Amino acid sequence: MAVRWYSVVVDCKDVRAQAGWWAEAIGWRPAYEADDEVVLVPPHALTDRARKLAVEERGPELTFVPVPEGKSVKNRLHMDLAPRAHDDQAAEVQRLLDLGAVRVDVGQGPEVTWVVLADPEGNEFCVLSPRD
């Protein structure tokens, strides 16, 4: 395959604030920072070992870019986050709420195993139950 999934790009009102928020949320680090674009990568992607991984084994980056318009409807693409097997979903949800996430209702109902939150610009994301 001659093309690979290289990045997820998030439209922002405030690029640096959004990138900073997501860096805290998932523990990623900026690989590039400018007023009109910030790129986050996982910490391991900044190490020598990761640079030796085949291209196919690197996941996408997370890129933040400015747009003039605000968010108007539920996003059609969203990110799922997952605690690792030994970690605690409720504690992670609380940590994200403490960072400034808010709970949102997208019609998920009370019985689902995941928690729906939104980031400071309203982008919905889910915190799944723990998995390896």
Place this chain on the structure above:
Amino acid sequence: MAVRWYSVVVDCKDVRAQAGWWAEAIGWRPAYEADDEVVLVPPHALTDRARKLAVEERGPELTFVPVPEGKSVKNRLHMDLAPRAHDDQAAEVQRLLDLGAVRVDVGQGPEVTWVVLADPEGNEFCVLSPRD
């Protein structure tokens, strides 16, 4: 960090069609298939070697789920695809157009190095210039 980016979830009118289209587009394979959810992973994630990679080194999956509503505005999150260094952006764009992508104008102007396309349900994505 006790939480990781686990998946990108794409709202769909036709889950199997969309998952099949993206599998062709980026060469990923279904790791789970049901009427209400299809999960794609890169081919290497189905091999023993990949299963031994640390959790931190696995990138997110790509998950397709059904929603009742259609797409109404430009997506606030989108995927960027990139040809590898030795591959040809124009050829990849043509391959994706042949699969059913369409060119879209999101105001990118004529001078940018990337090409903006949309998948069969209208989700915008970019094909970047080649990179490692």
